[in-house]
Amino acid sequence: MIVKLEKIISCSSEHPMYPATNLLQCNSENWKATWRCAKPGEMLAHVIFQLAEPSYVTGVDIGNYQSCVVIVTGSTSSEPDNWMVIVNYKFMTNDEAANNKFKDQVQLFTRRELNPDTLKIKFDRIKVTCMQSANLKVLFGLSYIILRSDSTVDLGLDVFGKFKLKQPHILKTPLEMMKEKILDKAKNKKTDYKEELCKQIKKDSMENFIKSQEEQKPMKRPLLEKLEAGKVDEVFRKNDNDKTLGKSPENVKNTSIGTTVARTPFGDIVPSINTDTNKNDTKNSIHSPSNSKKRSLSKLEDSSNANVSEKKRQKCSKCMESSQDQLCKTCQRLPPPTNIENTTKTNNIVKPKKSFKELLNNVTFSLSGYVNPQRDEIRRKALNMGARYIPDPNTTNKKCTHLICAFKNTPKYQQFKNHTKIVSHTFIEECFDKKTRFPWRRYALDQKDKLQPESEEEIVGSELESAYDSDTDAEY
Template sequence: MPQVKIERIVSFTSEDTVHTASNILSTDISKKWKCKTAGEKCASVVLQLDQPYVITGIDIGNEHSAYVEVLVARSSAPDDFQVFLVMSSFMTPLESRQSQNVNKVRMFKQEDFIDDRRNDKWDRIKIVCSQPFNRHVQYGLAFIKLHSSDGINSEQLTQTSIGQFIIRPASPDIFAAGSLFARKKENEEKPSTLLLKGAAAIREAANSGSINPKQKHNLPVTPKPQIKKVNNEDIDRTTTSNRDTFRNELLYTKDEENNERINKVIEKRNKEKEASNKIKQDQIHANKNTPSKDMKKRKTDTPTKTPLSFKQDASSSSNTVLKRKQEQAKNVVKRVKREGKPFEKLLEDVTLVISGIQNPDRSNLRSMALAMGAKYKSDWDSTCTHLICAFINTPKFNQVKGKGKIVTRKWLDDCYSQRKKLPWRRHALDKSDKGTESEEEICEIENTPIVESLEQSSEVKSDTDEDY
């Protein structure tokens, strides 16, 4: 449909410093007109056309306006505006309050205009916008296009655009049956005034399919390349250098320098683990080798006995030996219980809350924690100890920070897979919590086989003592 040309902006009630009223004249869709301040009762702009037109269509692009009304006038009576398009709704009250569908576009035809004025010519247009449902936004128009049968046809425009992209004009060539062959024949009959040279002659010969003998002598003669003798050592040196640089570019990048730091941290942790394991083994070995206090007292307090007294005290000494061995077995069992726990009691002192992890991962983590003896709660309270969180600075993260232990889900996965309770600082979510570990690993252990083996050993030793 032919489009009406808008000559200039006559006046406006208000405009934003960036989104000015002159943006309506621009073909760029990203440029809009908005009122100066939010909450204005209404905003209007007056447009002057290049000549009077019978308007047959109006396209309006909205910009957060709830209602838009169009009035018309003539330059002879510029202030005598009459309603041409009644107030039309572009946004519902709910959409206005929630700022939804703010750029709605409506296209009005000649049947939508008022009957008394749709067939008259007008050269001045006034657009009135209002937004009574939201007092916190600036509103206006994205664009407006007027159409008329006397307007400029789209084919007459020098450039058409869609947003910031300019559409290339249509080709004037009209292809008919035999037109290409006729054009080729005309070109062959015309004398060649300009002879092509160089690459243009080669390209022309390739397009035509054969080389014109008249232009053959104008083709450039490429000189033969001069061959230089090169030593084999120089070739090997250049190829090896190029190969090395290419290999370095493929294998190493700047980002991989961080892996060295990670490897150093891993080596440091492994050394710390080895040192702690050695200390534990030394303590266990020392406890086994050092005699108990009862044995020391027995050695110091026992007086010298005669053979007669030794026979009398044989039965009493055997009983004391049995009691002492049973007490040693109980102490060993207690120490084993202190260093390890059954798998179903590894996390018996843990009450955890999960945040930022959705199902099915959430249910899997909960089942793993319950299998290891932990307690689960949906919300954080004073009885909770651990928070398994996926992200930093979440509401639950800020609630628990400074009150409990915040770890990643890898802490529970490693505890379950390695069947031990790991220190929480290794898997702390916040970097500030990662530091010296105040907890020790608690491994899985079965108590019954150890007790039975200790009792069997005590029985064997008691039998040997009685035989003695």
């Protein structure tokens, strides 16, 4: 089914003899003309169509006329400025365009050649962009463009007798059907092990608890057993001198000699106080009056030793050598803390500085994929930071160090890939706004360049001059 183009919303360039409205009549019988740009020398032209109704785009037929690259994008009513690429095709190389070869090619794109992310989106607007930078002496454009969509049938029925009808859907490729089957099998194989693990953990914990309870043997408490049995007299009986209550033969011999052993009601031996030792101590204290003096001297020595140890702690040299997390072996304390200010000062790295007008003094750049006024604004900001603009660069004599590109696969992107640094416009805008030259790899279009380590340092701008002092229209 062919998607109907209702009207043209905007057109960047069109020739009076070949307007963009010719593309709306490509299905009619009187269609003969094409759409071409206004004048030779232009490198970019685009047309935005409004569709008659929101529809899927599953096929595109393009008739080219002198264009090197044709890009078809679409947007929805909810996000009209978010353009998604449907087709990006290169019809001619730079050599073929310069020699006027293959200028009238026709290419038919099916759903296999289209972007798979856009097959399930209903678009309201379609934008067609044509680019020609190799031959600036011709008028380029399109002969025709036809959008196609798969037809779907909706009967409005869900059940027919005992059978349930399938809902209308977009036809799928064999690869998509194979992927769905593989994913369904993988989902069916997946099992939830959480419940099984919880049950097993509970079971193991209960078994371990029961085993630990069985292994613990009951403690023998003979006195409590006797008390529970009612034998109070055997536990709390009096100690008679003639009778030995609960004593061993050794204890009996000691009593016969004249020493009595005292026991507690629970059978523990109470140590006896030797009266002889007390008497000797009293005698020594009477006959040796110098004991008090000796004790005072020992106290003085202890105090002097303590003062010496404090001095050692104050003047310990090993505290400085050891780390702050370990105690010193000599003075047994933590070393004094180091100055945190000195460590923070060493960590601060001084960034190089330049004047704002010389931030990009060694940069030569070119632009690709941008349209005025954004193109002129990017160029003005870069020139005010000291960069040099090259309108028609090449890889031999007019080289550029940076290519500021709007998106991938433009003619300049293909020409300067692996030859120069390709970045987006945010590189110029952030350097201009923050007055700092950042490393280019942060803004690289290619993901491989962005993942590599940075090879440049940040340079801070010291001054800021007016961003629109000089006029650059002549260089464009």
